[in-house]
Amino acid sequence: MAHTLGEKPNIRPYIMVFVALMTLTLITVAVSYLHLPTMEAIALALLIATVKASLVACYFMHLMTERKLILWTLLLSAVFFFFVLVIPTMTAGNPITL
Amino acid sequence: MDRPLGLPEIASAHGAELDHATLLVHGLMFVMFVGWGLLFLYMLWKFRASRHPTAVYEGLKSKSSTYAEWAVIASEAILLVGFSIPLWSQRVDDFPAPSESTEVRVVGEQFAWNVHYPGPDGIFGRTDIGMVDAISNPLGLDRKDPSAADDVTTINQLHLPVDKPAIIHISSKDVIHSFMLNEFRVKQDAMPGMTIPLWFIPTVTTAEMRANRGQEDANYEIACAQLCGIGHYRMRGFVTIHDQSGFDAWMASEQALLAEDEGGDDFWD
Amino acid sequence: MSTTVIPYTTEIRPDTGVNNVKLGIWLFLASEIMLFGSLFAGYILLRTGNPEFGAGSGALSVPMATLNTVVLITSSVTMVLAWAAAMEQNFAKFRLYMGCTVMAGAVFLVVKGFEYSAKFEHHLYPSHSTFMAIYFTFTGLHALHVIVGMGYNAYLWIPGSKMFHSNPQQFANRVEASGLFWHFVDLVWIFLFPILYLLPDAAS
């Protein structure tokens, strides 16, 4: 990252992300009171959560400008995260049946 | 060879195919081990320091190892696609019609196998864990349910007719067990909270097996293959394969016993 | 006496572009991703296999959780501002923002405490249902992370801040590392919030 000591980092993006996160929180709570059908509710809530999480990761955690080394590491754990998340459910959903 | 690799004798219809696949893999393993092994010993002898004092920087230049690796890949692919996957699918997808099969429930518990037949009506009676009694009613069978009236239960005794598909529904009351019939090439974990079906066709009756082995009192056994506590090692049951008339006779005798118990009353209540 | 100097503790190694601490903390977060990933896997498996999953979920308080979400997001932004202040070499600002971050962490835990005791009052324990088991396990483990993060932030805030003057670069690195952890804790909460508080409701 190109930050050097003594220079003031640009904090405008942080404030904007903060506002966005607050707004998204309100939206997701508001939506939950609409009692959407289950699938829609899950999809929407997870979508919003993902957007929020990406904002935190990209801006607060500076992933946008992070080195490739770290991105590769995270990509690796993202892949395995996917496997551990999905495969157990898939095996449970593929049992021997008569 | 009668029993290649010491595999147990086969007493089920699918056993031969399964063993065939097992033997093929072992063939591949044998070829690889002997091939690489001979090369290994040859190199140890040929390139020992006292005989070959200066090493060659480039080492081996031949491409043959690459070919060998491709051969291994090809053999594994054939074993996988040509044998293992179809055989597995046959075990778990191609169930015979229940109407043409003997259906049985087997429920594992520490440390016994409870066997439950639907009886002549072909319907398993209702069970309820509230009614379980460790001794008199280990399955919690509700005898008041009409379809339960003719249900036969045994402990550690599985009876099946020969040459007719058997469908066995495996489950467990407490911990994980594993239902293993060695000669029938059957193994299925008994998972608490799940009922998992398996099927096979017994092809050799107990009487024939005794004659073949020349042992009067030999039995097919149910083994428990999953660690299930201190009695795991003695969680053994027995399988008796009858010819059809023998099985019918056995079932009839069980029905007669049931009727007797009915008369004696208060046994089930 | 001998002295070992570990290179790249503070300064960046040119060919990899990171210092040791930065890489270390990201690796740690990678393992944390797998930890929470495994928990989520449990959540999905138990939820899809079970129609009565939501039992007891109605008892959770969405307003309290929303409040906590707001608190945690706020603490995340003050955390990054504290880092910015450390980079900028403004000690007063650093003290202020770091103080806010630590306080927000404390507020989060207090609200969590109220939530827990409300559950206990209604005799809702982890053993009540699968959902309650998951609720307490996930939020408990998350709270543990909040405590650890808050502890280290508090250390940097007062006792550890001596280094602000003696070794500003290393201090800024530490604040950054602590921040990465703190943001991650926030990020986990961002997912816990809907799956625990908002969605079971929708399912039932």
Add this chain to the structure above:
Amino acid sequence: MGESHAHHEKPGLLASWFSVDHKVIGIQYAVTALLFLFFGFTLMMLMRWQLAFPGEALPFGGLLGDSRMPGGIMLPEFYNQLGAMHGTIMVFLGVVPLAVGGFGNFVVPLQIGAPDMAFPRLNMMSYHLYFWGGVVMLSSFFVPGGSAQSGWTSYPPLSNIAGSGQTWWVFGMLFLIMSSLLGAINFIVTIVQLRAPGMTFWRLPFFVWAQFVTSFLLLLAFPAMQAAGVMQLMDRLAGTSFFMPEGLIVSGQAIANTGGGSPILWQHLFWFLAHPEVYVLILPALGIVGEVVANNTRKPLYGYKALVYSVLFVGFMSFIVWAHHMFITGMGTMMSAFFQTTTMIISIPSVVILTCLLLSLWGASIRFNTAMMFALAFIPMFGIGGLTGLPLGLASSDIHLHDTYYVIGHFHYVVAPGTIFALFAGVYYWYPKATGRYLSEKLGRIHFWPSLIFINGIFFPMLIQGLHGVQRRLFDGGQIYAHAQEVLHLNKVMSFSAWGLAIAQIPFIINFFMSLKGGAKAPDNAWQATTLEWLAPSPPPHGNFATVPTVYHGPYEYSVPGMEEDFLPQYVAGNVSSEA
């Protein structure tokens, strides 16, 4: 600016107990792990008594107490405790700490030309967590009801309803996991960040690559077990039922639990850890064998790049084969096909690795020292272990073989004459670096040959028993089962071999301690080797190298044509045709 650690090297135990020097920590790890290995082996020898002579009293066995061996006759619960703890101790307290904590710690920083690990204090913490994890595990033998007894796999519901020893097991595991995680982070950062000038990735010794991949496995696979452990603790202590469905009846009593849990969930999370874990057991071993083979063939390793790519690929794939341990749990065709396929795929790079190591012998000038003998024996022994993995990986043949002694035979071939032999090779190879003295070659031979013979005497019969269908974890060795009768006599063969193997370790133990003072003095470069650890003095001082070494070429420049010496160290400039 670098963080500096100033130490006044006080002699004395306390100072070295809290040492942050990677070499001291490495030796602490290694010695502790060897003791645990020995202890795990002792547990096994007790079990082998019961298997060879079921129900007969072991002389002096009664000393172990009436809750374990009343009158010297083993109780089944004690047998189960021994089995679970043997597995756990061997894997988590023996081999991993020796391979990664011991050899990794000692050798990796030296091989990459670093002064120490990247985070020395964290390193000390890893060791202490490991140590206390071990203490917790061992203390569990003394809690009421004894230690964990549900197998090293600890499958619930059995482990959920087991006695309090199981709780200790989980706590112990959490310690060990934490230790491994910290260690893994430390290794990765060290290897990425602290390589000496000129030490590019393609110049790393194979051992370093193996440790690098191993660290990723530890880092990303262990958390699954951490999560599972936390859930099991909740089940045991807070009354939840993550792993228990409803309606369980244990010995006639309905269990009051809410249900809704799944025993399969534990298996997924456990094997998500434990499959990569088995490669954690083997990769460092392969690394050691690579080093020893290169050095004693006096030529470069055959296919260095293929080796590295294979190790990377094995590491990656090891995360997606785990359910091959679960074929029999009720898996449909689709998922079983997936896991069979990934399992076959992962065996290919293993074949490539073994083939490369084997073909490194072509054109060599083989020096048969003890380290090399163990490394050479590793190759066919791992071959047997690996090859017997294939029928297990094919779900159709696994139906017959699952949970039989065939599995036990399979994995002991890879871990015992496989990994343990490689670790022995490592001890013989690096001992001069750590102590400045050689181990005795003569005692080495006396250690090697009987070990090789006895270890096959233990494990080959297991494969035979397994093919007959004898199940594992049987307290009486299968006595009551008809299908075991033909192969029952093998139990005695195995047990006597196991005790023979124990006797064969005596020369090693003598050698290990006697050579500290009495061994032949070794020069810094004890084996005319090329990698950087041999540049440092033996034993290396704090900080390792007087000046930071510069690396000029790949790790195994042996017998470079046109050179007088038959080795060209990495730290010596020279003309090499095959520059990476």
